[in-house]
Amino acid sequence: MHGFLGPNGAGKTTTIRVLATLLSPDGGSAQVLGRDVVSQANEVRRRVSLTGQFASVDEDLTGRENLRLLGRLYGYRGQRATRRADELLEAFGLTEAANRQVKKYSGGMRRRIDIAASIVVTPELLFLDEPTTGLDPRSRNEVWDIVRAMVAGGTTVLLTTQYLDEADQLADRISVIDHGKVIAEGTPGQLKASVGSGALTVRVLDPAQRPAARAVLERVLGVEVREEADPSALAASVDSTGPVTRALTALEAEEIALAQLALGQPTLDEVFLALTGHVAEEQDADEEGTA
Amino acid sequence: MTIEATRPRPQPEVAAIRSALGSSERPPAPGPLSTSLTFGWRALLKIKHVPEQLFDVTVFPVMFTLLFTFLFGGALAGSTTDYVQFLLPGIMVQGVIMITMYTGTTLRTDIEKGVFDRFRSLPVWRPSALVGMLLGDAVRFTISAVVTSALGLLLGWRPAGGVTGVVLGVLLILVFAFSLGWIWTFLSLVLRTSASVMGVSMLVITPLTFGSNIFVDPSTMPGWLQAFVSVNPVSHLVTAVRDLMGGVPVGSHVVLTLVWAAGLVAVFGSLTMWRYRDAR
Numbered sequence: 001m002h003g004f005l006g007p008n009g010a011g012k013t014t015t016i017r018v019l020a021t022l023l024s025p026d027g028g029s030a031q032v033l034g035r036d037v038v039s040q041a042n043e044v045r046r047r048v049s050l051t052g053q054f055a056s057v058d059e060d061l062t063g064r065e066n067l068r069l070l071g072r073l074y075g076y077r078g079q080r081a082t083r084r085a086d087e088l089l090e091a092f093g094l095t096e097a098a099n100r101q102v103k104k105y106s107g108g109m110r111r112r113i114d115i116a117a118s119i120v121v122t123p124e125l126l127f128l129d130e131p132t133t134g135l136d137p138r139s140r141n142e143v144w145d146i147v148r149a150m151v152a153g154g155t156t157v158l159l160t161t162q163y164l165d166e167a168d169q170l171a172d173r174i175s176v177i178d179h180g181k182v183i184a185e186g187t188p189g190q191l192k193a194s195v196g197s198g199a200l201t202v203r204v205l206d207p208a209q210r211p212a213a214r215a216v217l218e219r220v221l222g223v224e225v226r227e228e229a230d231p232s233a234l235a236a237s238v239d240s241t242g243p244v245t246r247a248l249t250a251l252e253a254e255e256i257a258l259a260q261l262a263l264g265q266p267t268l269d270e271v272f273l274a275l276t277g278h279v280a281e282e283q284d285a286d287e288e289g290t291a
Numbered sequence: 292m293t294i295e296a297t298r299p300r301p302q303p304e305v306a307a308i309r310s311a312l313g314s315s316e317r318p319p320a321p322g323p324l325s326t327s328l329t330f331g332w333r334a335l336l337k338i339k340h341v342p343e344q345l346f347d348v349t350v351f352p353v354m355f356t357l358l359f360t361f362l363f364g365g366a367l368a369g370s371t372t373d374y375v376q377f378l379l380p381g382i383m384v385q386g387v388i389m390i391t392m393y394t395g396t397t398l399r400t401d402i403e404k405g406v407f408d409r410f411r412s413l414p415v416w417r418p419s420a421l422v423g424m425l426l427g428d429a430v431r432f433t434i435s436a437v438v439t440s441a442l443g444l445l446l447g448w449r450p451a452g453g454v455t456g457v458v459l460g461v462l463l464i465l466v467f468a469f470s471l472g473w474i475w476t477f478l479s480l481v482l483r484t485s486a487s488v489m490g491v492s493m494l495v496i497t498p499l500t501f502g503s504n505i506f507v508d509p510s511t512m513p514g515w516l517q518a519f520v521s522v523n524p525v526s527h528l529v530t531a532v533r534d535l536m537g538g539v540p541v542g543s544h545v546v547l548t549l550v551w552a553a554g555l556v557a558v559f560g561s562l563t564m565w566r567y568r569d570a571r
Contacts, residue, residue, distance in 0.1 A: 017408075020412050021411075021412065022408055022411055022412060022569075023569050024568060024569050042414055045412055045413060045414040046320075046414040048412070049412070050408065050409065050412045052405050052408050052409070056404070056405035056406055056408050056409040057406070057409065058333065058337070058401075058406050059404065059406075060336075060337050060340045060341055061333070061336050061337070061340065062340075065336055069329065069332070069333055069336075070409075070413075072321070072325075072326075072329045072332075073321065073326055073329055073330075073413055073415055074318060074320075074321075074413070074414075075318035075319050075320050075321045076318050077318075080318075087311050088311055090307060090311075091307035091308045091310070091311040092308065101340060117409065119311070119312060121316075121317055121318075122312050122313075145305060146305075146308060148305075149305040149308040149309055150308065150312060152309065153308070153309040153312040153313065154312075155312060
């Protein structure tokens with residue numbers, strides 16, 4: 001599984017649309033599984049499958065009808081299409097909802113029916129475009145389980161996401177994209193190493209002590225410490241965990257009481273800051289298509 | 292809270308997903324006719340789930356027929372019964388042409404919702420999604436034609452061509468409506484919103500239907516309008532349908548209508564498929 005990581009407007013969706021033959025490239029060429037996306041588009045379509053940012057099944061039809069429709073379009077006949085639809089509904093925990101219109105599904109169910117629709121015929125390559133955007137944490141975990149199961153089953157997946165932890169959870173290799181260009185590529189471990197091991201968040205008990213705490217942290221960690229909007233919070237990027245322990249001891253020596261000290265994964269913003277020198281710019285979703 | 296936590300929730304089964312992936316076969320690719328019919332089946336399923344979309348095909352023809360028969364009947368032909376003999380084939384054509392325009396807005400909505408992204412990523416004969424849509428619409432057009440005929444019969448319409456003539460007339464209308472549909476599919480791929488598709492469609496449909504021989508004989512019209520009416524394909528269609536339903540020998544109008552239909556498919560079908568490659 002390969003992850004495409006980037007903020008809104010970075011060109012992830014556009015790239016996927018070109019590779020899935022939904023958009024002609026303005027210039028240059030692209031090959032998928034050794035076939036050209038323009039001159040051998042139908043060959044590509046035969047081998048890949050797409051799960052878009054928005055559930056692209058027909059909302060007016062039921063879950064079963066959607067899967068039967070796709071089954072027939074792939075060449076399953078009558079009974080065989082129905083059996084394949086029921087098999088997929090069962091596997092994705094949608095049997096109970098099979099005869100309900102998709103527009104009445106919850107967000108998580110919609111994402112599952114959409115993924116099920118993409119594997120009516122097992123593709124050689126599956127494009128997953130932001131599969132968990134807008135989902136609650138429980139539904140997100142379900143989608144992750146499904147994706148892991150598909151990868152374990154031998155399907156190659158190209159994932160796009162705005163969330164570093166999603167790419168980290170699922171992908172073997174990650175390409176970071178900004179303004180339509182790949183700016184970094186590697187395993188999740190390599191990428192994280194390039195931005196330091198993590199984000200340190202410190203919250204002091206008494207906001208009046210924050211400037212003192214900041215001075216201590218900057219001295220011990222040797223990096224810039226930022227004051228957050230929360231009047232008691234400080235944040236810093238650290239390269240390794242060793243100095244953090246020393247910082248904790250130093251804060252204690254200065255009698256600065258802490259409400260919280262957390263060492264988390266670097267966020268996408270920090271990855272971007274480290275790789276590009278600018279923060280990820282939020283752009284209108286509309287621009288994403290044209291970027 | 293406890294209830295929520297203990298209630299079993301249908302879960303996707305990892306093992307079942309793997310087996311579903313493994314048990315998939317790769318059936319031989321279906322042909323163009325088969326995929327078009329499958330897309331037509333989708334249109335019928337949509338009618339089943341959203342029967343409101345039959346509202347326009349039943350109410351429009353009733354409204355038009357009653358309105359125009361009683362509005363013009365006395366003034367133009369002396370009596371409504373006389374006028375309905377002249378008007379009915381034409382009003383049937385107008386009813387169907389008016390509702391072909393919904394094909395465009397439906398397609399626009401499908402594209403906006405991302406449904407067509409999936410269809411376009413399938414390895415099927417490319418026009419089949421659109422052909423299927425238009426085939427599904429043929430059901431709506433037929434309902435419109437049946438409603439108009441039934442109401443006409445109640446108002447005293449007595450087609451001399453009998454059942455055969457009426458059926459042939461309706462078939463010709465369906466062929467023309469199918470080919471006209473490609474204008475709207477093209478517009479919906481060029482214009483960005485359903486509202487603009489609707490607006491431009493009205494601009495095309497209004498002169499096509501009113502600038503024809505549907506309501507009156509063109510002989511009293513000024514020369515420039517007669518010129519337009521005589522080249523308007525809708526006029527050929529209306530004359531052909533009148534001939535078929537009226538049981539008189541059909542002239543060149545049937546052929547001209549079919550030529551127009553073929554031309555519309557050739558031009559707007561090609562334009563549609565050209566835009567379809569990068570539709571968004």
